Amino acid sequence: MFDDLTDLYQQVILDHSKSPRNFHKLANANRTAQGHNPLCGDHYTIYAVMDGDVIKDIGFQGAGCAISKASASILTDTLKGKTKTEVKALFDKVHDMVTTGKVNDGEIGKLAVFAGVHKFPARVKCAILPWHAVVAAVEGRQEPVTTEMEDT
Amino acid sequence: MIAETTISTLSKKMIDWESLRADFPILHQKVHGHPLIYFDNAATSQKPRVVIDALRNYYERDNANVHRGIHELSNRATAGYEAARARAAKFINTRSADEIVFTRGTTEGINLVAHAWGGKNLKPGDKILLTEMEHHSNLVPWQLLAERTGAKLVYLPVTGDEGLLDLSKLDSLLTKEVKLFAMVHISNSLGTVNPVAELCERARKLGIVTLVDAAQSAGHCPVDAGQIGCDFLAFSGHKICGPTGIGVLYGRQELLEAMPPWQGGGEMILSVDFFKTTYKHAPHRFEAGTPDISGPIGLHAAMDYLDGIGRDNIFKHDQELAGYAYEQLARLTNIRLFGPKTGRAGVVSFLLKDVHAHDVVTVADQRGVALRGGHHCTQPLMRKLGIESTARASFYFYNTKAEVDRFVEVVREIQKFFAG
Numbered sequence: 033m034f035d036d037l038t039d040l041y042q043q044v045i046l047d048h049s050k051s052p053r054n055f056h057k058l059a060n061a062n063r064t065a066q067g068h069n070p071l072c073g074d075h076y077t078i079y080a081v082m083d084g085d086v087i088k089d090i091g092f093q094g095a096g097c098a099i100s101k102a103s104a105s106i107l108t109d110t111l112k113g114k115t116k117t118e119v120k121a122l123f124d125k126v127h128d129m130v131t132t133g134k135v136n137d138g139e140i141g142k143l144a145v146f147a148g149v150h151k152f153p154a155r156v157k158c159a160i161l162p163w164h165a166v167v168a169a170v171e172g173r174q175e176p177v178t179t180e181m182e183d184t
Numbered sequence: 185m186i187a188e189t190t191i192s193t194l195s196k197k198m199i200d201w202e203s204l205r206a207d208f209p210i211l212h213q214k215v216h217g218h219p220l221i222y223f224d225n226a227a228t229s230q231k232p233r234v235v236i237d238a239l240r241n242y243y244e245r246d247n248a249n250v251h252r253g254i255h256e257l258s259n260r261a262t263a264g265y266e267a268a269r270a271r272a273a274k275f276i277n278t279r280s281a282d283e284i285v286f287t288r289g290t291t292e293g294i295n296l297v298a299h300a301w302g303g304k305n306l307k308p309g310d311k312i313l314l315t316e317m318e319h320h321s322n323l324v325p326w327q328l329l330a331e332r333t334g335a336k337l338v339y340l341p342v343t344g345d346e347g348l349l350d351l352s353k354l355d356s357l358l359t360k361e362v363k364l365f366a367m368v369h370i371s372n373s374l375g376t377v378n379p380v381a382e383l384c385e386r387a388r389k390l391g392i393v394t395l396v397d398a399a400q401s402a403g404h405c406p407v408d409a410g411q412i413g414c415d416f417l418a419f420s421g422h423k424i425c426g427p428t429g430i431g432v433l434y435g436r437q438e439l440l441e442a443m444p445p446w447q448g449g450g451e452m453i454l455s456v457d458f459f460k461t462t463y464k465h466a467p468h469r470f471e472a473g474t475p476d477i478s479g480p481i482g483l484h485a486a487m488d489y490l491d492g493i494g495r496d497n498i499f500k501h502d503q504e505l506a507g508y509a510y511e512q513l514a515r516l517t518n519i520r521l522f523g524p525k526t527g528r529a530g531v532v533s534f535l536l537k538d539v540h541a542h543d544v545v546t547v548a549d550q551r552g553v554a555l556r557g558g559h560h561c562t563q564p565l566m567r568k569l570g571i572e573s574t575a576r577a578s579f580y581f582y583n584t585k586a587e588v589d590r591f592v593e594v595v596r597e598i599q600k601f602f603a604g
């Protein structure tokens with residue numbers, strides 16, 4: 033009955049949006065970055081504890097739709113222990129997946145639940161917003177990022 | 185009073201609202217497998233066949249530049265363009281067609297006033313009074329003007345979720361520093377109908393210039409610039425069944441005549457020397473360059489079409505649908521509704537508990553229901569209400585009660601879907 037919709041709002045996504053993981057500020061964070069979607073007002077702050085190039089701990093706060101919140105939640109679950117280079121490589125894979133629907137390889141793991149987003153062009157920015165923020169965080173950029181930097 | 189009601193009830197009965205749907209080719213389609221229910225009329229309206237035909241006729245038979253040629257086609261194009269100006273004057277009851285400036289839309293009309301009138305008349309220490317429910321287009325141009333001139337912005341507050349202007353604060357805000365009071369007639373995010381005639385009267389007594397943003401009202405209820413008593417009034421063609429890219433700015437003649445041009449170019453000049461130019465009278469002084477010509481011609485057809493139905497009738501229909509939608513939604517649990525309980529225009533904004541407005545809109549779209557989710561270009565208002573966004577259904581005369589029923593059913597389904 034809700035075909036494309038259940039593709040978009042997979043159970044895992046609904047679950048994470050209702051009870052987001054790592055949904056807190058990290059007092060000892062040495063990197064923070066904000067992401068903002070001016071179209072809908074969704075906004076998130078990513079907090080990361082980095083040891084050199086490695087993410088030791090990561091959390092987030094903010095508000096937005098089910099897609100963006102689940103994306104932030106699953107992202108924080110996935111990125112613990114990853115290096116800056118790995119984060120950027122994953123960003124590219126996720127970006128590719130949510131715009132084309134192609135799930136490339138096993139590496140993407142749990143993030144594959146976002147493949148359905150590609151059928152909803154207006155929602156691609158929601159899924160990708162927390163990713164922009166986390167890349168900014170690991171790169172140590174200060175200025176808030178917005179989805180308007182996205183050319184989709 | 186009684187006689188009046190009887191007459192309008194009678195004329196209302198004679199309108200076959202269902203059959204008007206046949207005038208709108210776009211309405212008869214399926215979206216994601218469901219019949220389209222277009223509830224995004226506050227963003228833009230759909231176009232009846234007569235408007236589409238007027239545009240086609242113009243390009244197939246009369247297209248030429250205006251006010252320049254002396255050949256037949258140019259004469260026809262000029263006549264069509266100026267006839268549309270006269271029609272717009274009648275549409276909002278101005279004293280003269282010279283008080284009508286064609287613009288790109290409401291936004292450009294307001295920017296024109298901010299530049300040409302504001303640039304000349306505001307100085308540091310002056311105040312611009314706005315309301316907290318303004319659309320960004322009646323807010324950002326004034327912020328820019330304030331930055332240029334050193335004037336300050338002050339706001340008439342909104343009461344809360346009910347979305348009424350707090351008129352008890354008006355007296356203390358209407359001080360002698362206030363030079364301009366700009367206000368929205370019908371709020372696009374709340375559906376509030378503001379008492380613009382009363383507000384303008386109170387401002388006028390103090391010599392304050394007034395501007396009414398009629399983007400949501402011009403095509404939905406009778407709008408009479410004379411009766412409102414404002415100095416400026418702006419609206420957009422695309423929200424009143426006309427084409428995109430054309431709008432109307434009314435300006436009181438004395439004010440328009442005293443305003444300098446805001447853009448220079450062809451069409452707006454009397455004589456150009458290498459170092460000095462003299463300008464045409466208003467309104468032509470404000471229409472530099474080749475204007476949108478098909479736009480006014482399409483808008484003319486739209487204004488005729490709307491007045492054929494009667495904007496008083498349209499308003500009753502809007503209010504009935506919005507009132508009905510509000511009532512039905514109010515029966516649901518876990519819903520927050522915005523805007524006045526009674527007397528609202530054809531806009532219903534709401535939030536479902538724990539479901540973001542964008543998720544509501546995405547699911548509704550899969551059911552063929554076109555809603556809008558977001559801040560509706562009223563971010564300061566949203567912040568004041570402590571929210572980021574709302575989902576919004578906005579109606580026009582081609583919408584039906586059956587569509588509202590279906591929409592409410594879809595909202596129930598959305599609640600279930602996200603609760604599950």
Ligand SMILES: Cc1ncc(COP(=O)(O)O)c(C=O)c1O
Binds near residue numbers: 290372561
């Ligand atoms: C109340 C109000 N004012 C101004 C505008 C701006 O109109 P436009 O974008 O056609 O210039 C809109 C529509 O978006 C509106 O709803």
